Amino acid sequence: MTLYGVGLGPGDAGLVTVRGKRVLEQVDVVYSPGRLSRSVATEHVSEERIGDLDFPMTRDEEKLRRAWKDAAAEIAPQARDGDAAFVTLGDPNVYSTFGHLRRTLDAFHPDVALEIVPGVSAVTAFATALGVEIPAGSGLALREADDGTAPTGPDRMVLFKVTDAPATHEGLVEAGYDVVYGRRLFMEQGKTLVTEDPSEIDERDYYTLAYAEQADLETDLATAKFDATAQADGTGAGDESPEVRSDD
Ligand SMILES: C[S@@+](CC[C@H](N)C(=O)[O-])C[C@H]1O[C@@H](n2cnc3c(N)ncnc32)[C@H](O)[C@@H]1O
Known part of the structure; x- marks a missing residue:
């Protein structure tokens, strides 16, 4: 069997x-x-x-x-x-x-x-829990950041095993990243916490991850051209109609 x-x-x-x-x-x-x-x-x-x-x-x-x-x-x-x-x-x-x-x-x-x-992995569930969008076309790397380490390089990273958030934060900010932390996301045991402040994640909880994104990243998304005026009068902000794919 x-x-x-x-x-x-x-x-x-x-x-x-x-x-x-x-x-x-x-x-x-x-x-x-x-x-x-x-x-x-x-x-x-x-x-x-x-x-x-x-x-x-x-x-x-x-x-x-x-x-x-x-x-x-x-x-x-x-x-x-x-x-x-x-x-x-x-x-x-x-x-x-x-x-x-x-x-x-x-x-x-x-x-x-x-x-x-297969199961829903924290590698994907983090995006909803932290309110983050990984736009089509972008790269996303998975790394470990245990014991205060701060891996750098990729534009966007999910970091597992964040056991010393303040130390990891220091290294990431110095390397130009914006960072959000998530503890016990979608977990029934323990208390879920989402924060940009590493001092709020001061105890070493193994079920903590971080999402780090280079602060100066430029995105070129058709719908990013919408603005508040376009929402109010129901028109699009861009003149040209973007080619829309709906196969994902
Ligand atoms: C050994 S990995 C296991 C990953 C798991 N197999 C998966 O696919 O999500 C454990 C690490 O994943 C992250 N992790 C897993 N579940 C999590 C959750 N619910 N909330 C926050 N972090 C989580 C933490 O960084 C933790 O240190």
Whole structure:
């Protein structure tokens, strides 16, 4: 049978996809790697179908390999005899623990069939939560900014793991970026916060990201030519009719 890697979205049970919910309702057992993903999963699955896995809080690679080997050994027979799911916040293929499980299963239990159900990733959900538009044609880079680091270079960046916002902010502003921070976006656990003031994000909360955009970016969008006068009299501000594509 099958092991499903199910993306739960950013942390609000209402942002689990229809397919993800269907899989969670159908499988025999649902494994979760942490407290937050478990709390989202239990909105769709009864507690008795949640499987227990033990993950040590460590960066020791040997201990991590052992933990994933043990997890794979627990999950593999369940996914051979029936259907099982392993849930992760966001998308299973974006900066996710699911990659460790997939590699471990490939190495030690290659007969287990895998299927992935994508989830709403924080990489895209941030835009709505922070009220940001990434216009068509622009570039967007994903980076990590843990421990106060401040990656620079791309015009627009989503920064994960912002654990020391004041220090990261200093580096980004010096490099010419405007920055917005988001903590616990679309999450039912904890308090959501969106702010441009890094001192408001002073505690180290792992579920914090930032969006950084070069301050002097020019955009050339047809509808940016509308102004308040055009809105009032119902006419467009530009003379020429822009070619409009509606295929996205
Ligand atoms: C290991 S990555 C997991 C990404 C996840 N697989 C996804 O697709 O969204 C964890 C980082 O994602 C960001 N993140 C994930 N969910 C978030 C949320 N709901 N609010 C704010 N940041 C979030 C944080 O920066 C956090 O440190």
